[in-house]
Amino acid sequence: xxxxxxPSDETxxxxxxxxLGSGPALVVSVHLxxxxxxxxxxxxxxxVGGAILDEMPPVPLAADLFGRTMERLQVVQQxxxxxxxxxxxxxxxIELPRxxxxxxxxxxxxxxxxxxxSKVKIPGSPDEKVMLLKGRAxxxxxxxxxxxxxxxxxxxxxxxxxxxRYFPGDLDEAGDDVDHRPVVGQESDCVCLAALxxxxxxxxxxxxxxxxxxxx
Amino acid sequence: xxxxxLYIGTGNARQLRPAARLVVLNEARQKAVLPSPEELIGxxxxxxxxxxxxxxxxxxxxxxxxxxxxxxxxxxxxAAAEEVAQEVMIAVWRKASYFDPGKAGxxxxxxxxxxxxxxxxxxxxxxxTADNLLDPTDEPDMPxxxxxxxxxxxxxxxxxKALESLPIDQLTIVRLSFFAEKPHAEIARELGIPxxxxxxxxxxxxxxxxxxLDSDI
Ligand SMILES: [Zn+2]
Numbered sequence: 001x002x003x004x005x006x007p008s009d010e011t012x013x014x015x016x017x018x019x020l021g022s023g024p025a026l027v028v029s030v031h032l033x034x035x036x037x038x039x040x041x042x043x044x045x046x047x048v049g050g051a052i053l054d055e056m057p058p059v060p061l062a063a064d065l066f067g068r069t070m071e072r073l074q075v076v077q078q079x080x081x082x083x084x085x086x087x088x089x090x091x092x093x094i095e096l097p098r099x100x101x102x103x104x105x106x107x108x109x110x111x112x113x114x115x116x117x118s119k120v121k122i123p124g125s126p127d128e129k130v131m132l133l134k135g136r137a138x139x140x141x142x143x144x145x146x147x148x149x150x151x152x153x154x155x156x157x158x159x160x161x162x163x164x165r166y167f168p169g170d171l172d173e174a175g176d177d178v179d180h181r182p183v184v185g186q187e188s189d190c191v192c193l194a195a196l197x198x199x200x201x202x203x204x205x206x207x208x209x210x211x212x213x214x215x216x
Numbered sequence: 217x218x219x220x221x222l223y224i225g226t227g228n229a230r231q232l233r234p235a236a237r238l239v240v241l242n243e244a245r246q247k248a249v250l251p252s253p254e255e256l257i258g259x260x261x262x263x264x265x266x267x268x269x270x271x272x273x274x275x276x277x278x279x280x281x282x283x284x285x286x287x288x289x290x291x292x293x294x295a296a297a298e299e300v301a302q303e304v305m306i307a308v309w310r311k312a313s314y315f316d317p318g319k320a321g322x323x324x325x326x327x328x329x330x331x332x333x334x335x336x337x338x339x340x341x342x343x344x345t346a347d348n349l350l351d352p353t354d355e356p357d358m359p360x361x362x363x364x365x366x367x368x369x370x371x372x373x374x375x376x377k378a379l380e381s382l383p384i385d386q387l388t389i390v391r392l393s394f395f396a397e398k399p400h401a402e403i404a405r406e407l408g409i410p411x412x413x414x415x416x417x418x419x420x421x422x423x424x425x426x427x428x429l430d431s432d433i
Contacts (some may be wrong), residue, residue: 009422017394018331022339043320043368044425047375048329050324052394058281059288062298066276069302070269073309125341 003035007151012038016045023128023195026120027151029099030193031171078188090143092118093190094156101186105132115214116141120193129196135184150174151195157190206210233308251278253372256322257365264312270311279323283330288335290396300337306331318360321372338397378428386421389414 007015007028016027032039066194091107104121111117114136122128129184135141152159152172159166161180166172174180184190251259251274262271285306287297307329315325379387392403400418404411 009416009426013390013393013418016331018335019393019397043324044371046328047324047372048371048390048425049327049381049394050321051376051379053279053282053286053327053330056282056285056289056321061280061284061286061301063296065280065302066232066273069276069305072302072306072427094290124333124336175266 003037003167003169004164005166005172006035006038006041007031007171008173009041011149011151011173012042013045013048016049018040019129021195022122022125022198023130024149024151024197026099026103026122026128026130026151027171027193027195028076030097030153030155031169033097033099034169035171066114071164097155100193103130115141131194132191133194134189134191137184137188137190138186139184139186139190141181144172145179146176147175150194151197152192152194155191155193157188158185159190159192160185253321253323253369255315260308260312260315260325261317262321263309264315275308276305279308279326285325286327286330286335286395292337294333296337300330300333304333307333316360317368318364319368321368324372374428375425378425382421382424386417386424389417390421393418 011020011024011028015025022029032042092105096105099161100120102123106119108116108118116134118132120130120132122130154166154168154170156168159182160183163178163180256275256278258276259271261430263275264338280301284297284301287300288294306325308326309392312327316324320328336385379390382390388407392398392406401411404414407414
């Protein structure tokens with residue numbers, strides 16, 4: 001599978017720096033799971049972090065910090081292995097990516113004709129605007145622009161707009177320079193994971209659609 | 217003043233040059249006693265294999281003061297930075313067997329731990345969340361090949377060279393981007409330069425790094 005649409009350098013650098021909100025970071029994590037090219041790009045940006053850490057001027061520590069740390073190591077329990085729970089939401093009809101394993105995912109809800117959504121809750125980040133979206137095969141979405149960044153990772157099916165076609169594994173990052181009229185591919189329904197960044201009251205299509213329903 | 221003033225390289229762009237030179241000098245002076253990247257990998261490996269406390273003491277001596285410095289520069293107060301630095305070192309001990317030198321260099325690995333702990337601290341979430349979000353694939357799998365380790369070493373070296381080659385104003389912006397969850401607008405205010413300038417410097421710096429990446433893949 002060739003992936004043609006990737007997160008921008010800016011986005012990966014922010015992710016490496018820990019400066020990307022957990023909603024967009026979740027979408028990018030799902031992309032990284034399936035994209036070796038971006039895993040390699042990400043490794044470079046994280047190495048920038050490593051280089052910056054190396055050049056930090058060392059600051060003094062409390063004299064007993066090392067001793068106290070050693071004491072704590074005695075009592076620290078073994079690192080629990082991360083339990084890999086199987087998909088908790090079989091009714092969604094799709095297999096969730098591993099990066100989403102800790103998320104709470106709601107059932108499909110009606111959003112418009114041929115258009116459904118499901119709320120995704122990231123533990124510890126209840127306010128993030130993250131959702132799964134499902135569009136019927138052939139669905140035409142209204143033309144819209146964006147005021148904040150919108151991250152969308154295709155999980156199944158396909159989507160097309162003036163800029164190209166998006167297949168599973170592709171990540172679309174749409175900013176305020178993007179005005180588009182997306183159409184769901186004819187071959188099947190399209191499911192994607194989406195996150196909005198910034199003030200959603202100002203957001204384009206998704207913000208408008210979701211606001212009255214979920215109070216985003 | 218705030219933790220920011222502890223680290224040279226902020227506030228007034230005109231102070232940057234001599235300050236940056238000072239860092240280089242300090243580094244040169246310390247080089248003799250600082251563990252090399254290969255030694256750091258060996259120390260983490262010793263902790264993973266035999267819970268070697270002497271190896272851990274050396275890792276602590278190298279990383280704890282730098283992690284604390286990084287966290288203070290990211291906006292944590294002295295006491296909080298020290299507390300989080302301790303958590304980071306405990307995580308280094310506990311996760312040593314997960315470290316894969318075929319994926320990242322030692323300092324890069326410790327950076328990602330510190331970054332995740334900082335996220336948890338600032339967002340008040342549990343470390344499981346940040347860990348899962350950022351390292352969905354961090355499971356110990358196959359032992360790394362010598363080739364993987366060499367590729368990582370080359371990458372770390374290449375990234376350092378690329379950073380060194382950045383003009384100081386671009387390097388400053390890249391640094392600031394790593395220190396905190398600061399939007400570019402805030403960085404612009406802090407440096408007293410227009411937002412457009414910050415954005416174009418980020419773009420220039422990323423283009424530089426991209427050149428490196430492209431030659432690397
Ligand atoms: Zn990619």
